[in-house]
Amino acid sequence: MMQSIVAVTMVTRAQANPAAPRQTSLAQTSLPRTSLNIAMSLEPPVLDPTASAPVSVGKVTWKNIFEGLVTIDRHGKIQPQLATEWTISPDGLIYTFQLREGVVFHNGRALDASVAKFSLDRARAPHSMNPQRQFFKEIDWVETKGPLTLIIHLKRRNSSLLYWLGWPASVIVAPDSAETNALTPIGTGPFQFSQWNKGKTLELIANEQYWNRSEIALKTVTFHFIDNPILLANALRSGEIDAVPEFNTPDPVAQLQRDASLKVVIGVTEMKVIAGLNNARKPFNDLRVRQALMMAVDRSTIIDGGWDGLGTEIGSYYTPNDRAYRDLTGVYPYDPVKSKGLLAAAGYPDGFTFTAKIPQMPYAAQSAEILQAAFAEVGVTMKIRTVLFPDVWTREVFDDADYDMTIMAHAEPMDIGLFAQQKNYFKYYNPAFNALIDAIEQTTDEKEQDRLYGEAQTLLATDLPALFLFALPKIGVWNAKLQGMWENEPVASIALSHVRFED
Known part of the structure; x- marks a missing residue:
């Protein structure tokens, strides 16, 4: 990850003929900026969301480079x-889509039904690398x-x-570029790939042939990959970076809130932080052990x-x-005494030792240290x-x-x-839970779906295939003149089509 900020020279449009006499009018006119410098803490490994699972891939490419048959808006609606x-169709088995006319890919390839069919067939193929390929298995055939x-x-x-068709993994790709999208993505979106200086920056430029070009205000967007929150905060205050859509730590928030040139937004995300357990390994295959670990944890801490x-x-x-x-946080409330009792009943009166594999992200490292201390209080040793x-x-x-355990x-x-x-x-299998998920998909009655979703939540809360901890906030900070950034995150994304600078 980059440990320093790359200075960017802003190019603005000429306000007048340089050869013309200088005007003495007190009124000065200026055009809104059309270049955006945006920072992320985690760089995507590749740029094809149909073949790679990390969230960072979709954050850069979804709604920007690639588009799907449908999309999810900032309110979570299709x-x-x-x-x-x-x-x-009345039986719910046939979906007929009318495609938009006049859409072309960034390389000039026209979008038509055959291209969309190729994309879906690729996603559902037996050896598909699509991170959500299980969803496409429900498709019988496409015509x-x-x-x-x-x-x-x-x-x-x-x-x-x-x-599901609105997710990043479901975007439409073309036959002639599908295999090279990982490094040189070609889609139909409002921005097209320009260049990638790995470890530092990735640049997009406006797609002048975009089917809805009038809604695009930005001409260039440069993503900077910086994993140091202090550097990010300094770059925001200096103006080298215009926006950090999501800080991966709350540390700089209080200081940034005092800067009138910046807007700080605490929104909500879908990012569920859990301590995943390998339910096929001892001692985690024993429900009493999983219950004990959950009751050793004070989520508020x-x-x-x-x-x-x-x-x-x-x-x-x-x-x-x-x-x-x-709200099922009370199913197994914080209770170290009961936790020790459950461990003893499961055959571990003196606790046990295990290793947690923790990804390097700050939320995971911080949570792991707190869990380690909590487990130690009930006699369980967690190595990180x-x-x-x-x-x-x-x-x-x-x-x-x-x-054994992880945090994600x-x-x-x-x-x-x-x-x-x-x-x-998680190596978790429960026929009753599977039946609930199947029933959700088989009914079109929203009230019945909601009831089933509630039962599914309750069953997981009781079974504890993972320790359910907390949902991450979306800590966004950007230039106060920047409009159109998503304040909440119903889908992990940095959608830029409606983003613009307002004077």
């Missing part, structure tokens, strides 16, 4: 994008009817299909100690932003091994489930079905 409208009509046939009803009280406690794999949320995210963590934890912030919205997937890194 909106048209490359599809202008759609119909669903085209004319150049702008796409028809998706499902194997069985799936009420979440439209929502983690939030106060690591996030200045800005997080939100959660008792299941769900956030208060989501429909049908239940820091592993590089995404490379090592993804391979050892997510793919191979070679771990899961950013996908409404993804409680993660625990029903055939392969999940």
Whole structure:
């Protein structure tokens, strides 16, 4: 990660003919800036959200470089994008989309139904690398009817299909660029890839052929990758950086709030911080041990100690932003005495020792230290091994489930079905939970779905395949003249199409 700020020279439009006489009018006119310098703490490993899971990939590319049939707006609602409208058959098995006319990819390739079909078929292929490939398995086949009509046939009803199609992993890619999108992404979005100086910056430029060009005010966007919060804060105050959409620590907030040139926004995210457990390994395959560890933890201590009280406690794999949320933090309340009793009943009166593989992100490191101290109070020794995210963590934890405990912030919205997937890194399997998730997808009655979501939350809170800790806040700081930044984060993103400087 970059440890210093790269100075950027701003180029502004000429206000007058340089050869003309200097005007003596007191009125000075100026045009709004059209270049934006934005900073992220974590650099994406690649730039193709259809083939790589890290959240940082979608933050740079989703809604900026790539687009989907539909999208999720800043309020978490499904909106048209490359599809202008759609119909669903009465049995819920056939979705017919009408595609937008006149859309072209950044390389000039026209969007048509055959391209969209290719993209979906690629995502659902047996050897697909799509990070959400389990969702596309519900598709039976895809057909085209004319150049702008796409028809998706499902194997069985799936009420979440439209929502999933709005995610970063569902963006539409073209056959002639799909294999090179990792390093030179080509999409249909409002910005196109320009250059990537790895470890330092990534530049996008406005797509002059964009189908909705009138809504784009920025001409260039430069992402800076800086993992030091002090450097980030200094760069904001000096004006070298215009926006940090999400600080990964609350430390600079109080100081930045005193700067009138900056706007500080504390929003909400879908990032659920959990201590994942390997339910296939002893002693974590014993519910009493999982209960004991949960009751050894005071969630408020983690939030106060690591996030200045800005997080939100959660008792299941769900956030208060989501429909049908239940507050289940009281299912296993903080109680060290009961924790020790449960450990003794499970055969560990003197505790046990295990190793937690922790990614290097600040929220994980801070949470791990607090958990380590909490477990020590009930006789459990937690050793911390820091592993590089995404490379090592993804391979050892997510793919191979070679771990005891880990800490991760899961950013996908409404993804409680993660625990029903055939392969999940928690090694958790409960037919009753799977049946609930299946029932949610089979019904179109929203009230019944909400009831089922509540039951699913409760079952996870009781079973504890992971220790459910807190939801991260979205700590955004940007130039006070910058308009259109997302204050909340219903999907992990840095959407820039409506961002502009206002004088």
